[in-house]
Amino acid sequence: xxxxxxxxxxxxxxxxxxxNDFHEVPLGYTPEQAMEEAQRCLECAKSPCIGGCPVEIxxxxxxxxxxxxxxxxxxxxxxxxxxxxxxxxRVCPQEEQCEEVCVxxxxxxxxxxxxxxxxxxxxxRENDLEETPEIEETKEERVxxxxxxxxxxxxxxxxxxxxxxxxxxxxxxxxxxxxxxGIPEFRLPxxxxxxxxxxxxxxxxxxxxxxxVGQNIELKELKDEHDAxxxxxxxxxxxxxxxxxxxxxxxxxxxxxxxxINLMKAYKFPEYDTPITDMEKxxxxxxxxxxxxxxxxxxxxGAESHILYRRTTEWSPARDEEVEHAKQEGVQFDTLCxxxxxxxxxxxxxxxxxxxxxxxxxxxxxxxxxxxVLEDTEHSEEFDTAVIAIGQQPNKVFYENAEGVDVKEWxxxxxxxxxxxxxEEGVFAGGDAVSGAATVILAMxxxxxxxxxxxxxxx
Amino acid sequence: MHKxxxxxxxxxxxxxIEVEAPLVxxxxxxxxxxxxxxxxxxxxxxxxxxxxxxxxxxxxxIFQKVGKSTHELDTYEEGDEILxxxxxxxxxxxxxxxxxxxCIGGGVGTPEVFPLAKALxxxxxxxxxxSGFRTKDLVICxxxxxxxxxxxxxxxxxxxxxxGREGFTSHVLEExxxxxxxxxxxxxxxxxxxxxxxxxxxxxxxIPTRVSLNSIMLDATGMCGSxxxxxxxxxxxxxxxxxxxxxxxxxxxxxxQRITMFEEKEEEALERWKEExxxxxx
Ligand SMILES: Cc1cc2nc3c(=O)[nH]c(=O)nc-3n(C[C@H](O)[C@H](O)[C@H](O)COP(=O)(O)OP(=O)(O)OC[C@H]3O[C@@H](n4cnc5c(N)ncnc54)[C@H](O)[C@@H]3O)c2cc1C
Ligand SMILES: Cc1cc2nc3c(=O)[nH]c(=O)nc-3n(C[C@H](O)[C@H](O)[C@H](O)COP(=O)(O)OP(=O)(O)OC[C@H]3O[C@@H](n4cnc5c(N)ncnc54)[C@H](O)[C@@H]3O)c2cc1C
Ligand code: SF4
Ligand code: SF4
Ligand code: FES
Numbered sequence: 001x002x003x004x005x006x007x008x009x010x011x012x013x014x015x016x017x018x019x020n021d022f023h024e025v026p027l028g029y030t031p032e033q034a035m036e037e038a039q040r041c042l043e044c045a046k047s048p049c050i051g052g053c054p055v056e057i058x059x060x061x062x063x064x065x066x067x068x069x070x071x072x073x074x075x076x077x078x079x080x081x082x083x084x085x086x087x088x089x090r091v092c093p094q095e096e097q098c099e100e101v102c103v104x105x106x107x108x109x110x111x112x113x114x115x116x117x118x119x120x121x122x123x124x125r126e127n128d129l130e131e132t133p134e135i136e137e138t139k140e141e142r143v144x145x146x147x148x149x150x151x152x153x154x155x156x157x158x159x160x161x162x163x164x165x166x167x168x169x170x171x172x173x174x175x176x177x178x179x180x181x182g183i184p185e186f187r188l189p190x191x192x193x194x195x196x197x198x199x200x201x202x203x204x205x206x207x208x209x210x211x212x213v214g215q216n217i218e219l220k221e222l223k224d225e226h227d228a229x230x231x232x233x234x235x236x237x238x239x240x241x242x243x244x245x246x247x248x249x250x251x252x253x254x255x256x257x258x259x260x261i262n263l264m265k266a267y268k269f270p271e272y273d274t275p276i277t278d279m280e281k282x283x284x285x286x287x288x289x290x291x292x293x294x295x296x297x298x299x300x301x302g303a304e305s306h307i308l309y310r311r312t313t314e315w316s317p318a319r320d321e322e323v324e325h326a327k328q329e330g331v332q333f334d335t336l337c338x339x340x341x342x343x344x345x346x347x348x349x350x351x352x353x354x355x356x357x358x359x360x361x362x363x364x365x366x367x368x369x370x371x372x373v374l375e376d377t378e379h380s381e382e383f384d385t386a387v388i389a390i391g392q393q394p395n396k397v398f399y400e401n402a403e404g405v406d407v408k409e410w411x412x413x414x415x416x417x418x419x420x421x422x423x424e425e426g427v428f429a430g431g432d433a434v435s436g437a438a439t440v441i442l443a444m445x446x447x448x449x450x451x452x453x454x455x456x457x458x459x
Numbered sequence: 460m461h462k463x464x465x466x467x468x469x470x471x472x473x474x475x476i477e478v479e480a481p482l483v484x485x486x487x488x489x490x491x492x493x494x495x496x497x498x499x500x501x502x503x504x505x506x507x508x509x510x511x512x513x514x515x516x517x518x519x520x521i522f523q524k525v526g527k528s529t530h531e532l533d534t535y536e537e538g539d540e541i542l543x544x545x546x547x548x549x550x551x552x553x554x555x556x557x558x559x560x561x562c563i564g565g566g567v568g569t570p571e572v573f574p575l576a577k578a579l580x581x582x583x584x585x586x587x588x589x590s591g592f593r594t595k596d597l598v599i600c601x602x603x604x605x606x607x608x609x610x611x612x613x614x615x616x617x618x619x620x621x622x623g624r625e626g627f628t629s630h631v632l633e634e635x636x637x638x639x640x641x642x643x644x645x646x647x648x649x650x651x652x653x654x655x656x657x658x659x660x661x662x663x664x665x666i667p668t669r670v671s672l673n674s675i676m677l678d679a680t681g682m683c684g685s686x687x688x689x690x691x692x693x694x695x696x697x698x699x700x701x702x703x704x705x706x707x708x709x710x711x712x713x714x715x716q717r718i719t720m721f722e723e724k725e726e727e728a729l730e731r732w733k734e735e736x737x738x739x740x741x
Pocket of ligand 5 (some may be wrong): 527669677678679680681682683684685686687696697698699
């Protein structure tokens with residue numbers, strides 16, 4: 001590759017250093033590096049990259065602005081499409097989205113769109129570039145948003161920008177959804193999230209924490225006080241494997257493991273009150289982003305950390321960067337390996353995981369090969385901690401108590417594809433609560449579309 | 460922020476607090492609980508409703524000092540503020556006219572029995588309360604249950620016989636059953652071992668029995684699975700599916716194992732806290 005075909009590398013902290021703390025891993029571009037990377041962009045007339053981005057950011061425009069050193073302008077471009085670029089720049093699966101279709105990818109490395117996005121947002125934050133957003137003429141109509149994850153906040157921001165009176169109701173004591181309780185700080189620092197959320201504050205969005213709709217406040221009450229409602233309750237309910245020994249001590253759902261560590265800061269126990277058990281060897285079952293986060297967190301808690309995965313690493317649904325970072329840090333990938341049982345000692349503590357080897361068959365309809373368990377390969381391996389990271393489903397607290405809102409069998413809220421309205425008049429929904437566990441940017445895209453639908457509905 | 464409007468040390472181990480939480484007060488029902496987080500570094504701890512005053516917008520809880528968080532909460536005084544009070548959590552107890560109901564409270568389970576017994580009495584039931592404590596000095600809520608809840612019978616037991624009947628609550632229940640008393644429902648709240656014994660007693664007699672489980676909770680919104688318990692062979696979340704369940708379906712062995720999961724850490728936290736506070740608040 002000629003130099004122009006190669007990406008400008010993003011400085012990162014060394015694996016040896018970073019496994020000892022929860023600080024962020026990639027350091028981000030300097031202005032010079034960002035400009036140099038941005039100059040590689042071909043400014044393609046058809047710009048396929050835009051189509052690769054679920055919220056259709058005008059990528060060539062903001063990249064050109066970076067190339068010209070116009071960081072303020074680049075920020076404005078980004079914010080037109082995406083109210084939390086510091087977050088998406090860090091967590092989007094870029095290699096499957098904007099960067100996958102980048103024309104530069106045909107001859108060399110695609111433009112590092114994610115890291116450029118992150119650069120602009122970070123630069124703006126660190127240099128106080130941001131201006132108070134302009135709000136269109138204020139309107140009377142009130143909109144309630146249920147859930148403060150990426151989908152809820154995106155919808156809230158867009159409605160508030162258009163002058164609507166917006167209130168967010170959030171079940172937990174902190175806003176941000178998965179961004180806060182799930183994704184660890186070494187990938188997405190809390191101060192970055194908090195700063196992005198300040199934007200909502202500036203827009204006059206009201207935040208009500210500790211409000212669990214369907215539990216301590218009813219949908220009906222929200223309806224009485226608001227003209228429309230957007231439900232973005234996510235897919236936060238853990239799935240379990242349903243096999244023997246799952247109730248042993250030392251066996252966690254990924255949600256519990258990560259919530260203890262991230263939201264409740266168990267890694268700072270006993271300075272913070274919430275505990276997590278000591279761990280020497282952790283087996284994480286699954287290989288998606290959630291599993292990578294759990295496995296890398298386990299390393300930082302001082303444990304030996306294994307990913308137990310039925311397929312091979314190339315089929316991992318996690319972002320490439322996460323798999324890469326996990327490997328560098330020393331997470332061991334035990335692939336073609338299917339856990340079947342947890343075994344415990346007489347006090348009810350996990351002692352061993354019973355495993356089977358697998359073989360991959362030809363790819364099925366979804367393009368992924370299905371694993372077959374090889375029956376005579378049963379063996380056990382010692383683990384004192386297991387984390388189940390096989391997916392999440394929508395939390396029933398909302399939908400079981402939301403009269404008129406119908407859901408699919410697995411709990412996904414049913415919406416009209418065109419209007420984004422649920423089966424209940426004036427109640428809209430989107431994000432993981434509708435799609436099942438997906439991605440930050442898709443949840444945000446839903447939030448934008450829903451905001452448009454709500455505005456049409458309220459006209 | 461939620462101001463503490465009243466605080467009373469009831470005995471060496473138990474403290475009653477009244478807290479401003481108008482939204483919770485408006486909605487919370489017997490059998491439901493709240494979650495508090497005292498400050499930024501605090502954990503989320505569940506406490507059950509004892510009393511409420513809708514007009515004043517206050518709720519009351521009684522807690523027992525067991526570990527760091529409850530010891531620390533005991534240092535909060537009238538006028539101090541608690542960062543988060545979330546609730547109501549969990550499902551409310553079903554209140555209707557069953558006939559004769561025996562409500563059993565073990566130790567700090569007794570305050571939960573109070574609103575329950577009161578509501579059951581108001582719904583037309585004959586209500587018998589059996590309340591057990593280790594020793595005389597720990598007995599609480601006696602006048603409330605007798606006079607405010609107007610129950611038909613109140614039996615107090617102490618393990619050492621220093622007050623009321625000597626023995627366990629289960630002994631009184633056995634006697635009631637032996638006396639051919641027609642019992643339509645038993646509701647027990649207390650240590651898991653007590654609830655298990657009660658369940659074992661009522662099962663052969665086919666007496667419907669409910670228990671309120673105290674599994675370890677984290678978010679208490681149904682998103683972590685920390686509180687999972689096996690009920691009727693299925694996995695249930697105590698925070699949202701309960702905390703009340705059919706006693707005869709609960710796997711108590713599992714519950715008793717799981718609630719010790721953080722024991723080592725809890726001891727460490729309490730030791731450290733006591734050191735820092737010079738043992739002044741024993
Ligand atoms: C550990 C982990 C790592 C991930 N990593 C990535 C990644 O690298 N890249 C990526 O793109 N995606 C990632 N994802 C997926 C991504 O985070 C989600 O798809 C996205 O957050 C969904 O957004 P949302 O707004 O729909 O829901 P959520 O983020 O789940 O937010 C929902 C919010 O609603 C609240 N809520 C729920 N019920 C109620 C109720 N009844 N009343 C009030 N509030 C309620 C919840 O407390 C929560 O705050 C990851 C997910 C996890 C769990
Ligand atoms: C639904 C429910 C209602 C409750 N109501 C009351 C009440 O009205 N009064 C009262 O005194 N206690 C009540 N408890 C128990 C109370 O929550 C615990 O005593 C408290 O969390 C202990 O915190 P700690 O730091 O002082 O003790 P720790 O040292 O942390 O723990 C001591 C013991 O308390 C239990 N415990 C610890 N953490 C939790 C947790 N997060 N959730 C549940 N149990 C835990 C464990 O069994 C543990 O061994 C209730 C528990 C539940 C689940
Ligand atoms: S939001 Fe995500 S997909 Fe869109 S340009 Fe940014 S990194 Fe790419
Ligand atoms: S496809 Fe790639 S090279 Fe072309 S405009 Fe988009 S980012 Fe630039
Ligand atoms: S406490 Fe988390 S699911 Fe019940």
